[in-house]
Amino acid sequence: MTYVVAEPCLSTIDRACVEVCPVACFYEGGDQLIIHPAECVDCDACRPVCPVSAIFVESEVPAEWHSFIAKNAEFVKGTPNLVLAKTKTEVEEAHQDTFAVCREAVAATAAAPAAVAVEAKPEPAPAPAPAPAVDAPKVEAKPAAPPAVKKPEVPAPSKVEVKPAGPTELAPALYRRGLDLLREVVALQEAGRLTAEKVQEAEQMAKDLRAELTKAMGKENSVLADLEKKSITFRQGEELARALLRAIEGIEFEHAFRAGRQKLMEYVGGLVVLGVITAFIGWMTARIVLAKPLSLGLPLTPSVLMSAILDSETLPLFAAFSALGGILSLFCLGALIAVCRSGQALMGIWRAREQKRLGLRVTEAES
Structure with missing residues (x-):
């Protein structure tokens, strides 16, 4: 089965x-x-x-x-x-x-290989024996002198100038100093006590940071993506330098703006004082001229006013007050011109600050 x-x-x-x-x-x-x-x-x-x-x-x-x-x-x-x-x-x-x-x-x-039959080939006939050789007289040959061998000249190794490789990361001590300085600058700015010396120190720190990055990258103005590819500390250094510059970039404008505003307020104050004095002089002049006609009950016609001005008692006072009023009016005009110019200068400072801020934002956006 x-x-x-x-x-x-x-x-x-x-x-x-x-x-x-x-x-x-x-x-x-x-x-x-x-x-x-x-x-x-x-x-x-x-x-x-x-x-x-x-x-x-x-x-x-x-x-x-x-x-x-x-x-x-x-x-x-x-x-x-x-x-x-x-x-x-x-x-x-x-x-x-x-x-x-x-x-x-x-x-x-x-796929296993099969046995292959090998056909036997007939063996070749033996070759005839060679005839016996006749001994020839031996001649001693002098060995030839070996040719002189010239040693090849080995060229001296050429000196290859090797450029030292740049740092592979930002110096930690430099980064810590920059970070501490940034905190100090921000605190002083908030308190309104930021000095020009501290501003210069912050600018120098930003330059030192970027010099270190230039040395590491071999070029200036590297974008953040390239810095991060080589080392994250390089990107942090560039961002710290930008933060320092942003913290102080408005300081010089702030000082100029404050000075211009102070000057404008002084000019405005002077203009107001001169205006008040000039108005008071004008009021006194009018009172001197109108005192006699009003006391006599005369109508205020041009002929009456002219007679009052040319009166022997009124004329000296009228002339003095009129001259003083004219001088004060000129001062008022000068103060008004100064106020206008100070206002224009203050507006120019404000526009320059905004343009610089916009330029910094555009530069950071391109990076």
Whole structure:
């Protein structure tokens, strides 16, 4: 009695049958498992464990699968190097595909080199023995003197100037000093006690930071992205330099603005005082002129006013107060011109500060 593996195995190759076979008679068949008929002991252990019922006794194979009887027999006879089927556990532990294992086993068997018969070639006839040589008189030859060998001149190694590499990160001490200075500048600015010396110190610190960055990058005006690619400390140094410049960039304008505003207020104050005095002088002049006509009850006609001005008692006072009023009016005009000029200068300082701030923002945006 012979067992045959039929068509259902083509889509499964479950290998549960290999696990229970006591004599290991299952072999890899390329697209299914094959039972070796000469090794099978007809124990019937494999048939009940097959999940797709692909194993039959040869006499019980369904009619539509009779071709598998011949396929099993021909595969065993036509394959000289059968590959023993792997168990289900072996395939799962190796994380292999059961179909791929079956195909590769048969492919490896087909690729095995066959024995090649080598045709024996007839041996060549032995060559005739050479005639005996006649001994010639030996002549001693003097060895020739070896030619003089000139030593090759080895050129002296050329000196290659190696430029020292720049620093790979910003000096921590320099960064800490700059950070402390920035905090001090901000505190002094908020308190309104920032001096010109401290402003110069902040400017010098910004120059020192950028000089260090120029030395490291080998060029000036590096953008923040390039600085960060080389070292994050270089980007921090550039940002610190910009913060210092932003903290002091409005100081000189602030001082100039305050001075211009103070001067403007002084001019305005002087103009107001002169205006009040001039108005008082005008009021006194009018009172001197109108005192006599009003006391006499005369109408204020031009002839009456002219007579009052030309009066011997009124004329000296009128002339003095009129001259004083004219001088004060000139001073008022000068003060008014000074106020206008101070206002224009103050507006120019404010515009220059805004333009510088805008330029700094544009530069940072481009970086």
